[in-house]
Amino acid sequence: MTDVAIVGVGCTKMDEHWTKSLRDLSTEAGALAVKDAGLDGKDIQALYVGNMSSGRFIGQEHLAALAADQAGLIPIPATRCEAACASGSLAFRKACLAIKSGEYDIIMAAGGEKMTDIKGPEAIAALMGAADQEWESAIGLTFTGLYALMARAYMNTYGLTRDELSQVPIKNHFHGLKNPLAQFRFEVTAEQVARSAMIADPLRLLDCSPITDGAAAVILVSDRVADRFKNPIWVKGSGQASGTLALHDRPSLTEIPATQIAAKRAYDQAGVGPQDIEVAEVHDCFSIEEILAYEDLGFAPKGKGKDLLLNKDTWIGGRLPVNTDGGLKLGHPVGATGIKQLIEIVRQLRGDAYNQVKDPRIGLTHNIGGTGATALVHILGKER
């Protein structure tokens, strides 16, 4: 079986890039990744692009060919992958599988989203394309609303308080202070979170990820060529699972089964368990989801996710730092997010992260689409 390694990473700033288009951002991220790998563009044999909704955000489809064209990569095959907010991880997984097939040795997996060319309510409606259009969007639900339904159910079942939930944005904003690519770089207090605008009760503004423009890219190679690169980071496990598209079709609102199944596949493939993970990026699109992820990934027993925050386990310096780059609170260009998460774990394992954990050897990324109708978990390691 072919093993896959990541040998180059590149990421734009997470921001409202009013002066840059999606083609500018994706080309910038791709060029950074090629340079980081010490390669030339002509070495890339295929391109996989994660993007959720360029059709609704900028009126542009056929995005993978456009990205290849703008980056000077034609005529290599270019493929767009879509799984809502998990599109980036999906593009990465497809690239891994393409290398494992033996077809390619050097591939770029990228992700990008340009969300600020349209107005806020239009962007909220576009994002709702990730939910059930006929039965969720049609009654006026929003993504904050869907996660608010989960948050209220969780708070009601497990007694999670407002101030305990606020530990997620407090931690992630603190982590993001050192990240020059973060959209926001300021600390928040429990009082500020509790007083921020109500978006969908009980979730407030500082519980939500922002609307962001950005792109990210990585270079993947097969073990046949990996020894040409310094510091390859190995893909130890890749798991993907699906769940019901509509939140209301799930028997429980306090867990995401697709995450649990994707995690088990990734752990089994890597031959590790949750206790072996030393640094992780989890999908904190809304504060409640970081706590659900702790439990669904096996980091904490059901109902006890908050303990990891209260005991500072998931803070930098703790036993399992999570979202060391600030997580999605500090930028969530939906198609780019999965790749951005992988880049943070690669940097942590290489030892060149902005907010470096001490010598981690194994890290994990968790990326979900919608309310968890798609979940992808990847495990990366320093050693093959």
Next chain:
Amino acid sequence: MESAPLYWRLKRQKYNLIGTRCVTCGESFFPPRSFCPTCRRRGRIEEFQFSGKGEITSYTIIKSAPKGFEQFAPYTVAIIKLDEGALISGQVVQGTPATIGGRVVPVFRKMYEEGKEGIIHYGIKWQVDGTAAEK
């Protein structure tokens, strides 16, 4: 989403809470499914009329609304477990506040308008049982 065919296609189910049921395993579906995910090809699907009675399993109050719903905010959305088994997302009309476990009954209401000259969407909202609803 503004689409006349989409609105007309689902009108009957949305107005009347007509879902489906798998005769093979007995599971009921609302929103309707045309294929039983448990029995798959062995399943036999028939129309099923829901009573509309149910209880709230969770709810939220939407303050920041998507395009088309801005004029209604703030409004309450709940997940409702229908007595016949299926779960559905729906708006709870103003009046008695929603509570987890609260019993609800369906009411026929305007959902939203596609601008000044577009289609007016109607459908089912939910009212806390035993109370007088406002709008």
